[in-house]
Amino acid sequence: MTRTSYHHGALRDTLLAACLRLIETEGIGAVSLRRVAREAGVSTGAPYHHFADRSALLAALSTRGFQHLASELAAARATADTPQTALTALAETYVRFSQEHPGYFRLMFRPELSQPEKHPDAMAAGDAAFEVLAATIAEGVTAGLLPADRADTLAIMWWSLAHGMASLWLDGQLEKRSRQLGTTAPTLVEDIMRTFTALVAPGA
Template identity: 75%
Template sequence: MKRTSYHHGALRDALLAACLRLIETEGLAAVSLRRVAREAGVSTAAPYHHFPDRAALLATLSTQGFQLLGEQLAAARADAATPMAALTALADTYVRFSREQPAYFRLMFRPELSQPDKHPDAMAAGDAAFAVLADAIAECVRAGTLPTDKADTLAVMFWGLGHGLASLWLDGQLEKRAGQFGATASDLVDDVMRTFAALIEPSAPPLT
């Protein structure tokens, strides 16, 4: 049955929620404006009032995902006791986000949505989320715990490590490997990030 009670703003939100549900349950390939309309219980013409095409719908969701991730990263950094602890907290938050928001995570890094000329809002939101990590690295540099000339490199290294762990966990591979080590995936992620932080911190004692 078609729903006709959505007002203008609510229709947009309903379409975005329906699209997210489709990605979660059936994958990105299932998404079309017609299918999203059916999932939301509206006419097939309704999505076009807000989104000219499928890419625009997905880019809007990607923007939302990065905004949500950025908020969570900022909160994790603010709660950390030290600059280096903030880096570990950011990595933990990034990995947890992928577990709690798998539809967003699978969508946000799609190459077709990472084109600033076509989807500037998504790119800006992604840059803002990355800036939380970059600022945390800069704080470590100011505190003397990380080398000044490697700040940009270390930001990408932390991002790459966190993203790799998140992807492995989301795909079920990390839990499998953790089980072979007699650990949980969560404990393994924590140990990996703390080990990495200790290795790159000049003043850190040797690992034992």
């Protein structure tokens, strides 16, 4: 495809894909509009048709990452038969997402992108992903499986636990500890989440 053959939407998608490749291969520090343009095979001025600056490009990519995550979380929740099994499935999906999409995962939670006044689309996409978890917690409360007065705290606890496991696995530490325990990382993730849901159940 030549530089002049991109239509409006295809160019934006191509730039986002090039940016993601750079993050995955060289890290976020390698990203600049000029470098992304070179990676995409377009003129250095082409990115400015879609992104005002580097921050806008990264925010757009972060938005796409959260949209993918929300979709995968919703699919996992839909296949679970109880809120408790859904919480475990959501955690497994969250951790797996970090493995399958490390470029997205390393980008999505960067503090400079967590500014709703500057990047409202990214924040809205992140909130939509979190809402899948919040709705699952609410189902557990309604079913009497989780304490109603701790619902908000439990959602943050779950997120912290899942994000911590995802980060540890991405950095190679979870697999290391799993081998020491004579198990595998996926099995350890499942066991941790089952233990968590048992501990937070009313009367536990």
